[in-house]
Each structure stands twice: as structure tokens, then as C-alpha cells.
Amino acid sequence: MKIAVLPGDGIGTEIVAEAVKVLKALDLKFEMETALVGGAAYEAHGHPLPDSTLKLARQADAVLFGAVGDWKYDKLERALRPEQAVLGLRKNLGLFANFRPAICYEQLVGASSLKPELVAGLDILIIRELTGDIYFGQPRGRRTAVDGHFPGAEEAFDTMRYTRPEIERIAHVAFQAARKRSRRVTSVDKANVLETFQLWKDVVTEIGRQYPDVELDHMYVDNAAMQLVRAPKKFDVVVTGNMFGDILSDEAAMLTGSIGMLPSASLNTSSQGLYEPSHGSAPDIAGQGIANPLATILSAAMMLRFSLDQPQAADRIESAVKHVLASGLRTADIYPEGMSAQIPPVVKVGTREMGDAVVAAITKKTTKS
Numbered sequence: 567m568k569i570a571v572l573p574g575d576g577i578g579t580e581i582v583a584e585a586v587k588v589l590k591a592l593d594l595k596f597e598m599e600t601a602l603v604g605g606a607a608y609e610a611h612g613h614p615l616p617d618s619t620l621k622l623a624r625q626a627d628a629v630l631f632g633a634v635g636d637w638k639y640d641k642l643e644r645a646l647r648p649e650q651a652v653l654g655l656r657k658n659l660g661l662f663a664n665f666r667p668a669i670c671y672e673q674l675v676g677a678s679s680l681k682p683e684l685v686a687g688l689d690i691l692i693i694r695e696l697t698g699d700i701y702f703g704q705p706r707g708r709r710t711a712v713d714g715h716f717p718g719a720e721e722a723f724d725t726m727r728y729t730r731p732e733i734e735r736i737a738h739v740a741f742q743a744a745r746k747r748s749r750r751v752t753s754v755d756k757a758n759v760l761e762t763f764q765l766w767k768d769v770v771t772e773i774g775r776q777y778p779d780v781e782l783d784h785m786y787v788d789n790a791a792m793q794l795v796r797a798p799k800k801f802d803v804v805v806t807g808n809m810f811g812d813i814l815s816d817e818a819a820m821l822t823g824s825i826g827m828l829p830s831a832s833l834n835t836s837s838q839g840l841y842e843p844s845h846g847s848a849p850d851i852a853g854q855g856i857a858n859p860l861a862t863i864l865s866a867a868m869m870l871r872f873s874l875d876q877p878q879a880a881d882r883i884e885s886a887v888k889h890v891l892a893s894g895l896r897t898a899d900i901y902p903e904g905m906s907a908q909i910p911p912v913v914k915v916g917t918r919e920m921g922d923a924v925v926a927a928i929t930k931k932t933t934k935s
């Protein structure tokens with residue numbers, strides 16, 4: 567099993583180091599090779615996704631990715647900005663299915679901005695199509711308007727498009743994922759206004775007939791955004807397009823309290839995948855040793871489950887994380903001020919201590935068993 571380790575920028579290097587430590591504690595046979603990506607790769611090689619990094623990612627069974635980006639690169643031409651590395655990896659590896667679980671851990675219910683009763687036990691899986699939609703549709707650009715309300719004015723335009731096979735394959739992914747959970751899929755669209763999403767709805771409905779054991783419902787995206795904050799526990803698997811998924815998965819992430827807890831996986835048709843936390847490089851806290859490494863550690867668990875066929879090892883990491891939270895350890899982003907008097911006491915720790923605690927929980931359990 568070969569893992570390409572791409573820490574990237576900002577807190578990326580700090581959190582990936584902890585995930586690597588956890589993977590090593592499992593005593594499985596991995597080959598791990600590290601390469602530069604994002605701003606760090608631009609500094610060293612003049613490109614955010616150098617050929618050598620792409621080659622390593624292609625050869626690996628899975629990519630463990632930290633985060634890329636820093637405000638200091640905002641003035642670079644678009645093709646050289648760190649974030650382009652993520653798009654390049656998605657495109658080159660054919661990563662079309664993005665899994666973003668939003669789980670509210672029992673111990674962190676108070677960290678959500680919603681009432682505890684709305685989020686306690688929350689466990690949603692958002693499946694976002696990653697390679698189509700308005701983000702990639704052509705033509706796009708700027709021009710002078712020839713019609714509309716202001717002919718002659720400068721205008722910008724993008725093209726929303728989906729082909730039937732693109733919708734079919736993401737629908738299959740969603741129905742199959744639902745079979746491993748509580749067999750419910752909500753397909754989110756805007757079929758009342760957009761042709762693209764009328765096709766989406768038609769195709770998802772057709773594919774749904776092949777999964778009679780899975781309940782399918784459809785929801786317009788505006789309603790879905792509302793229901794996510796009104797009654798989030800009504801959802802199980804949510805499948806949607808690239809742009810709606812981008813927005814709804816961040817909304818769902820925040821229901822759980824901290825983006826520092828949320829892993830993600832992006833998969834291609836041969837289960838090769840890129841695993842990364844749902845957050846960015848957090849330049850505001852980089853280098854301080856206070857970032858929460860749990861989203862990256864949980865991404866490594868998803869990697870073991872989806873790409874490396876090691877579900878038991880994935881379970882071990884996930885139960886170690888729960889154990890560490892239950893023991894009261896919190897990084898600053900999930901630390902409830904004024905709660906240290908609880909039993910067990912809630913203790914604020916840094917990135918490295920949190921990683922060490924997960925390793926200790928894993929090795930302790932191994933020794934016992």
C-alpha cells in the first residue's frame with residue numbers, strides 16, 4: 567500500500583504530521599512518500615502541482631493531503647495559485663465523488679451554534695459531484711453584452727452543465743453508500759429553474775429504481791439549506807452537484823461545531839482517493855501548534871476504509887478519537903471556555919498533544935487486545 571503524503575501550506579504540515587504518526591502506530595505495512603504541493607511547491611519549483619508531485623499521487627493508492635493556500639499568493643496569476651493544486655489533482659486523478667461526513671460528537675454538542683437537541687447524534691453524509699457543473703462548464707469568460715438589460719456593458723458568464731453518465735455514476739455512489747447506512751438518499755437540485763438539474767433529477771430517479779431498498783426523496787437547494795439548520799437530523803445521505811455540494815457541505819460542517827473535526831474523501835472509479843480535512847490552511851493560526859489535527863486524522867481513517875481496504879484499522883482510529891474526546895482533551899477550536907470544572911475536566915491541548923493522545927489510545931487498545 568502506497569500513500570502519497572502532501573502536507574501543503576500553513577497548518578497543513580502540522581496536522582499531517584499527526585495523521586502520519588497515527589498511521590504509523592497501527593503497525594500496518596505502508597509505504598509513505600512525501601512531496602511538496604501548493605504554495606510550498608510554488609516556492610521550490612515555480613508551480614503548485616509540480617510533475618514530480620503529480621506522478622507520486624498517480625502511482626499511490628491514496629493521497630493524504632493537508633491544505634494549501636496563503637493570502638500572500640492572492641496576487642499570483644490564477645494558474646499558479648496554491649489552490650490550483652487541488653483542482654489539478656482532482657482532474658488528473660479523475661476524483662469525481664466527494665464524501666463529506668458531518669458528525670456531531672456527543673462531547674462537542676455544545677460547540678455547535680444550533681441548540682443541542684437539534685444536533686446531538688447528527689450523522690449526515692454529503693456526497694458532492696466534483697468534476698462537472700458550473701465550475702468546469704465551457705464556455706466561460708468575460709465579454710461585452712449584446713443583449714439583456716444592459717447591452718454594451720461588460721459581462722461575465724459561466725456554463726452549468728452535466729452529462730447523463732456523470733449523474734449516473736454519482737447517483738450509484740450515493741445509493742451504494744446509503745445501503746451501508748440507514749438507506750435514505752436526498753437528492754438536492756434546482757429542477758424548478760435549471761435544465762441541468764431537471765436532467766439531474768430525472769437521472770437520479772431512474773437510477774433509484776435499481777435500489778428499491780433505498781428511499782429516495784428530492785429537495786430544492788434553497789429548501790435543503792433551510793432544512794439543514796431547521797431539522798438536520800432528518801437527512802442521512804445527501805447527493806448533489808458540485809456547486810450546491812460546495813455550499814451545503816460547509817453549512818453542514820458548521821452544524822457540528824468546528825471545521826477542525828471534519829474529514830473528507832474524494833474518490834475515482836477505481837477507489838483511488840484523496841483524503842483531506844474539510845478546512846483550509848488557516849494561515850491565521852499556522853506555526854502556533856494549536857490547530858486541531860482530528861479532521862486530518864479522521865481523513866486518514868476514511869483512507870483506510872475506502873482506498874486501502876482496512877476497515878478495522880479505520881474503526882480503531884475513529885474509536886481512539888472518541889476516546890480522546892471523552893477523556894476531556896480539546897484543541898482551542900473546540901474548547902468551551904469556562905468548562906474546565908467538568909468531570910472529567912476539559913483540558914486545552916495543542917496539535918501535537920492531541921496527536922499523541924490518539925496514538926496512545928490506539929496503542930493502549932492494541933496492547934489490551
Ligand code: NAD
Nearest residue numbers: 633634635636637826845846847848849850851857858899
Ligand atoms: P480555513 O478553513 O483555512 O480557516 C477558517 C477558520 O477556521 C480560521 O479561523 C482558522 O483558524 C480556523 N480553522 C481551520 N482549520 C482549523 C483547525 N484544524 N483547527 C483550528 N482552527 C481551524 O479557511 P480560510 O481562512 O477561508 O482560508 C485560508 C486559506 O486556505 C486560503 O488560502 C484558502 O484558499 C485555503 N483553502 C484551502 C483549502 C484546501 O487546501 N483544500 C480549502 C479551503 C481553503
